Amino acid sequence: MQRIDATTARALTLDEARSLSWLGEPELVLGRTTTTLYWAIEAEVDDNELEESHHLDGLRGLHGVLDDTEWNIGGRATQVLDWLRDHRYCGRCGTPLERSGGERAMQCPVDGLSVYPRLSPAVIMLVERDDGRCLLGRSSRWDVPMYSTLAGFVEPGETLEETVHREIYEEVGVHVKDVTYFGSQPWPFPNSLMIGFQAKWAGGDIRIDPTEIADARWFSHDELPMIPGKPSIARELIDAWLERVSA
Numbered sequence: 001m002q003r004i005d006a007t008t009a010r011a012l013t014l015d016e017a018r019s020l021s022w023l024g025e026p027e028l029v030l031g032r033t034t035t036t037l038y039w040a041i042e043a044e045v046d047d048n049e050l051e052e053s054h055h056l057d058g059l060r061g062l063h064g065v066l067d068d069t070e071w072n073i074g075g076r077a078t079q080v081l082d083w084l085r086d087h088r089y090c091g092r093c094g095t096p097l098e099r100s101g102g103e104r105a106m107q108c109p110v111d112g113l114s115v116y117p118r119l120s121p122a123v124i125m126l127v128e129r130d131d132g133r134c135l136l137g138r139s140s141r142w143d144v145p146m147y148s149t150l151a152g153f154v155e156p157g158e159t160l161e162e163t164v165h166r167e168i169y170e171e172v173g174v175h176v177k178d179v180t181y182f183g184s185q186p187w188p189f190p191n192s193l194m195i196g197f198q199a200k201w202a203g204g205d206i207r208i209d210p211t212e213i214a215d216a217r218w219f220s221h222d223e224l225p226m227i228p229g230k231p232s233i234a235r236e237l238i239d240a241w242l243e244r245v246s247a
């Protein structure tokens with residue numbers, strides 16, 4: 001079987017998609033780049049039935065293989081299709097929902113309840129100490145000895161900066177200051193939006209929450225452990241720090 005790589009991975013054309021067994025109508029427009037209009041379809045596909053030169057991979061397998069734009073469009077497709085499948089009835093009165101005209105929403109024809117695709121914002125942050133070391137942690141859920149920037153979901157009613165302060169304090173007992181925005185990355189597993197920040201250490205020694213963190217340490221640039229690969233916002237945060245401290 002041919003390996004999918006960056007030179008061969010791409011979205012299907014409409015003609016190619018027509019050869020698949022569609023489960024619904026291809027009416028879900030995802031958006032347009034300067035050259036291409038993208039649609040999402042739900043299809044039942046057996047890898048063995050594809051032409052010999054084609055095979056399928058999931059969104060995870062294509063991360064870092066497809067270019068960022070097409071991968072994010074793929075992420076939008078899976079999230080919108082999942083959302084449509086999981087929001088077919090009004091949560092308030094049980095009536096079947098209908099597509100809302102003019103915006104991406106499902107609406108109840110009885111009481112008007114609108115349901116939008118679910119996004120779960122999460123902050124991810126690199127904390128740096130005065131001596132240039134950065135704080136990286138190892139999740140208690142990981143089975144590899146990898147360390148990464150800390151991260152956590154935003155609670156209702158919180159600013160992103162408040163989440164940064166709270167999550168770092170909860171996970172490793174450290175206070176931070178000078179929280180600045182770095183960048184963001186859609187992460188469709190299942191529906192996160194990772195919002196990256198840089199922060200400075202303001203006080204406190206590392207005291208981990210063992211339910212979430214197996215280990216956390218201050219690392220210097222010449223003693224880095226295994227870190228996340230590219231492309232990921234965690235790696236971008238670490239690479240930006242490396243550039244700063246080696247300058």
Ligand SMILES: [Zn+2]
Pocket residue numbers: 090091092093094095108109110111112113
């Ligand atoms: Zn209703």
